[in-house]
Amino acid sequence: MSETRYKTLRDVPAEEYLLPGSPECAGCGAQLVLRIFLKALGGDAVLVNAAGCLTLLNVYPYTPLKLNWMYTAFASAPAGAQGIRDALDILIEKGKITPKEDLKVVTFTGDGAAYDIGLHAASGAIARGLDFYYLVYDNEAYSNTGFQTSGATPFATSTKTSQPTTLNPIGHEGVKKDLFEIWRSHKPPYIATIAPSHIVDMLRKIERALKYRGPKLFIAFSPCPPGWGSDTSETVRISKLAVETGVWPLKEAIYGEVRHTFIPKVLKPVEEYLKTQERYKHLFHPRRQEKVIKTIQENINQYWQKVREKEKLE
């Protein structure tokens, strides 16, 4: 692997760009991800946000951010990023700002905007080769409005709009969209999945992305205590379990070439992960839904089987 300034947690930059006092919930996984993300990116960035939980960071007249921030409509954060990028380019061309004063344009949205409502805008921006960063904090539902099913909601999750019932004890019957693969089909310079438990991995990925011009995309696992029904203190633990059980693969794709940055030697049983959250409680109470749990486990096994076979070939 190439040179990195991030070897251990001691290398986490001390400078904060997200200061205390935000209105986000205690133990917010998304906010933890954004905090670390901005540390790695540095202070020369401008943020573009679409409707979602983290929109609430800025409630008039307060902001916890040290950076400039623009709010767009739900579907158009990548379009907003295009506008800012163009404006910066024009300012540089006209000599109004020096290339040194240039800013990184960072879009951050939740999974609702990324997987569903703004998918087309992101697709357009990636296809145009827009030079921007896109951070998705994926809490696997519309958490901001009370936890309704989104395109990112995994199979058998209980959400406000997929409550388990006697007729359908499974909960959400659909599957989680594979946004990584949707984006990868555009062959952008950099895509990665990140998790707030694996901080060094996250920092290194952002460091690698800094070298590329064009779309640099990140999907972040973001535990949501009120939506997932987990204790606020469990956020990092759940993230760790998601990676160790294989639910959340840590990987990157450079110009479409996939590489896993962490391959668990032995997968922990997915049950360990599911049991940490109320949104999967119906799989165990009042009676155990063996078939559903098995399906979830088999899907994970199959995914990693393919990964291992591919690694062996290389």
Next chain:
Amino acid sequence: MLKIRFHGRGGQGVKTSSRILGRAAFLDGYIAQDSPIYGAERRGAPVVAFTRISREPILERGYIFDPDIVIVVDETLLDDERARPLDGVKSGGIVFVNTQSEQAQVENVDDKLFIKYSITDAALRVIGKPIVSSPSAAAAAKITGIISKESIIQATIDELSELGLAEEALERNLRLVSEVFDTIPTPQLKILNGETTPREVIQLEYKGVIYEDIVNVGNASLRRVGNWRIFKPIVDYQKCTGCMLCFVYCPDSVISLDAKNKPIIDYENCKGCLICVKECPLHAITAVREVKIYA
């Protein structure tokens, strides 16, 4: 008509409290109405909920400006300029404050009656979690003096089952409701001719620098969200080795490091998520029950 106003923070469940109380009144043969108000913010932000109880049809709608009874579920709201829970309470009205007090204490302050009791501690004892929605409804029901214990229990069952609460959790909620109902006294409401405390209109001082305040980066720390906490993380500096894990995993940037990489916690803005307590490999950080006393 009896007007009850609940003040809490997002996540504490005052909306549910007002619903349970409304349903209980309905079960006792009254006409009841309940509604919540909340803004764009989430957990921790001030939330208000209302219940109106009457023998006659209720024609009034919206915010209750002149409550007979106010239930303050989170005592830190008493200092919150945005919440102002005591505004408009009728002369002779009753204010319930959830504060560190093991016995229910009753005292007269000015022309109002204050009842103090820690439903949070009762909840921690009975449920094991600081669930304050159902016990707040029980306290309010008892204070009204017109709602039976059977009805408040039945209303709790109905409302919490609707929310999909598991049987065991419901069972514990009922035990708590029953306990709180028995503990809280029923003082006599002495509303004097419906007279209310005049509402204070806040004049925002215009200093001509509001714009500057907005572009002041990171001014959110002025919000002091530390009063959301129920448990407080305390560092044992003897045990701490300065591994930095707590600093890294704090979602709210409230942990900074000293020269020896040991954590300094900004308690004004620590929300008490306790990730640091869970992640500390040496168990050098412990969670201690936050004590705030409304005197």
